[in-house]
Amino acid sequence: MELLVSILVLGATHALLAAGIVIVYKASRIVNFAHGELAIVGAYVFYSAGLITHGQSLLLTVLATAAISALFGVAIYVALMRRLVGQPTFVAAMVTIGLAIILKAAIVVFWQSKSVGINLTRQTLYSFPSGGRLTSVDVITIGCCIVFFAALFAFFRHTRLGRQFRGAAENPLLASQRQVNVNLILALAWATAVFSATLAGVLFGSRSMLSPQSTIIGLSGLTAALVGGLDSLRGAVIGGMLVAAATYLTARLIDPALSEAVPFAILLTVMIWRPWGIYGTPEELNRV
């Protein structure tokens, strides 16, 4: 029971990270290597916003961080990614790597790489009769993940913009000829991605300390996205849970030191065995 809860909590963070990578990939075929950095910088922004509001109003902090992260996503699209239309996808990926370096350096410059933790709520323990335990942070993490994915699926399934998004992801040229504003869709994709990265970063930071080294969670997110399939949101959830389960079980049953190696071991296995992931489409391999 406790095991399941731990895996669910870890998996929720991975799934959120993977969702951001998948959304950007679906919309523009760009693999975002800056995702871990975006998450951690987002968490640092949340921490600073909390300092500014003196921890008085959690709602204000959350709203401010959400607005900043969404705007930052739009800024990334307008300033960088829009200029790279028509270039090979490798170039865009390199730009995200450059962005990752700048973001990591930003932690050094603006936050002096100090280790900080995020306090979301008072620590409360909920105990179950079966022996499992849940902290309030665990509840928030899983809750945020469920709400986010439910909103995302509803958006893609039931709104006009969501359908346009899927259309633009399928074939941007055809979509733009049918009056879909592809620029808006792509900006929206980046805004959502950075927002979800920030959410994941904040949730991560509320359970363990933040530092420039925590940007490595981007690799877990990328692995989760690849396991599920780079172009499948459903896959992001499953992939996140699988990676979390593998990491956690290795740490628990074999050796904690080995658990750091698990994400890339899974990555290699997936690339050899089924490079398009669980729900991904094999044709994707030739599109990049």
Add this chain to the structure above:
Amino acid sequence: MFSGTPYLRVSYAETNRILPEPYQRVLVAAIAVAAIVLPAFGNAYLIYLLNLTFLAIIGSIGLNLLTGYCGQVSLGHASFLAIGAFVTAILANRYGAPVWQALPAACLVGAAVGFVVGLPALRFRGIYLAITTLAMHYAIIFILTTYQANFGSSATAGISVPAPALGPYEINGGRAWYYALLLISSGVVLFSLNLSRGYIGRAWVAIRDRDIAAASVGIPVARFKLLAFVCSATLAALAGGLGAYFMGVVTVEAYTLELAIIYLAMIIVGGMGSTAGAVLGAIFMTLLPFGIERAFEALPHAWRLGTTSYGLQEAATGVAIILFLLFEPKGLIEIYRRIAEYFERWPFRYRELQPAERR
């Protein structure tokens, strides 16, 4: 022999010369003379920086063979360097192997690792390949970290490497290293130039531009992709081994993913698919952090905030990558080409629609 203009080559040999124009020969001769007499004037710090640059040149030319010519994006270059450094260090420290055995052995191991890392290239292209090499990087670094932790007294001490000796001559001190590295990196430049203008290099370029088309004209794509990985890893292992001797100590912490990205930045900044570009990029990216440090020292004291200088040095790589990809995607070498073309055509300004492929 009749010598044409840059736009009229009259024989195959003339098309394929390394330095087709007289002024280029003068330029290279001037650079060579300057490089040889420079240690007489430069101070120890400058020579140290140049030695670092030579090491970077060897590594970046290695990456350029793979990513620039053959078009296979690799994020695993730092792990190739690490392999070279560790094999050299282990052989020199544990088994007391002399340099003429340790370095070739490092290159051989590097080639073998390059072969293995290159195997996924037979299945993937582009980003998927980059992700695979990324995973390979972490796997190799994980193995080396485990090895280092079990090697010496402490996990972070690393492996010390004695100064290399060829017979009675020991390479020690900045100037001796300068000439040794100048010689080796010149050799590597020549190797890369010859490789790129011959059959192998043109096969790589064909694979980069369109692998299916390359296969259809009879190029064994799989073999040449693997060859590119092997050549690249060998040169990287050479750079890593030399770096191990130069630094005197090898620690796995030096070979991060950031290092691999800095090498990618070198060939992007210099100009992909150009040996001269790889050299220029290596010079630029090696000297950039030191330049920023200098610029910061010139600032008034009040502006110097604790970690800001360090942070900006870190950020410089990212900024360089993004600015060059957005505004000068063909790199520094393209700036040189534009200037050269302006003078070659002067007083005319007409440009070819499809500029000739030149080195």
